[in-house]
Amino acid sequence: MSQAILKDSPWGPLEAADAHVHFFSHGFFSLLAGQAGLESAAAACARAGVEAPAEDPRHLAARWAAELDRHGVARAVLLASLPGDESSVAQAVEAYPERFFGWFFCNPLAPDAAVRAGVWLQRGLRGVCLLPAMHGYPLSHARVEEILQVAERHHAVIFVHCGVLSVGIRARVGAPSPFDMRFSNPIDLHPLALRHPRLRFVVPHFGAGYFREALMTASLCPNVYLDTSSSNAWTKFLAPPPSLEQVLERALEVAGPQRLLFGTDSSLFPRGWVSAVFERQSRALEQIGVSAEDAKAIFGDNLLRLMQMP
Secondary structure (H helix, E strand, O other), X not given: OOOOOEOOOOOOOEOEEEEEEEXXXXXXXXXXXXXXXXXXXXXXXXXXOOOOOOOOHHHHHHHXXXXXXXXXXXXXXXXXXXXXXXXXXXXXXXXXXXXXXEEEEEOOOOOXXXXXXXXXXXXXXXXXXXXXXXXXOOOXXXXXXXXXXXXXXXXXXEEEOOOOOOOHHHHHHOOOOOOOHHHOOHHHHHHHXXXXXXXXXXXXXXXXXXXXXXHHHHHHOOOEEEEOOOOOHHHHHOOOOOOHHHHHHHHHHHHOHHHEEOXXXXXXXXXXXXXXXXXXXXXXXXXXXXXXXXXXXXXXXXXXXXXXXX
């Protein structure tokens, strides 16, 4: 375990673990370049105006380890953010097993998706990320059930993106984003979570606009967790828009402090780890009177427990 401690919190030193960091590797940018009709990862990075990562994903892993050290963050989930880039995150986790957990995007409709998922879970990745709106399928699809069965055998976490899906780096690079919001409702997760009570499901961004539906699903399914990541700009779709304090207060009331996972949605360099997200969320939790014990759970212990559960 890293000795990194996040010291500047209202509750004193915290051993923080970020449940949502995108690992935008050279492999990721190569895949994205292909989707945007560009010739190389370097061209994609140049068009997006971001720092190009080294070809060896272990160098990017070292960069992230140093960045987390700089901010005092002990652990992080690294997301392989396009199907086909699982190897990059696997190498990062193998290089820094004490710092990183690896989860990967999976398209259940792709050929041999369940087999590939099993291969990467066997190699040590710990979570499968489903994005139904991105890949165009309902969660009721039979191929999703195949993925869930594989994940259950490997005691993996299932991350399900619901609500508004806007991928800024795709727009900056010029990659098409033909997302289908019909497949974005957290209610669709309800029968899956009931059918697989031993699986743990994570819904990021509080449902990204489907806040009520995410809360309903979490209330009915004790194996559904909510991640707090990003600026949570989705609140503008609700009338009146709730404050972050109100969002967190209601999430705590419904799901409890043991099923909230702190995340930032960090992704790119030179920006690095988005400390402003931590600062805003910690202020909001302090404002609503969250105890030091519950803050410790939200900002780190819940994720560590999730990763240790059989």
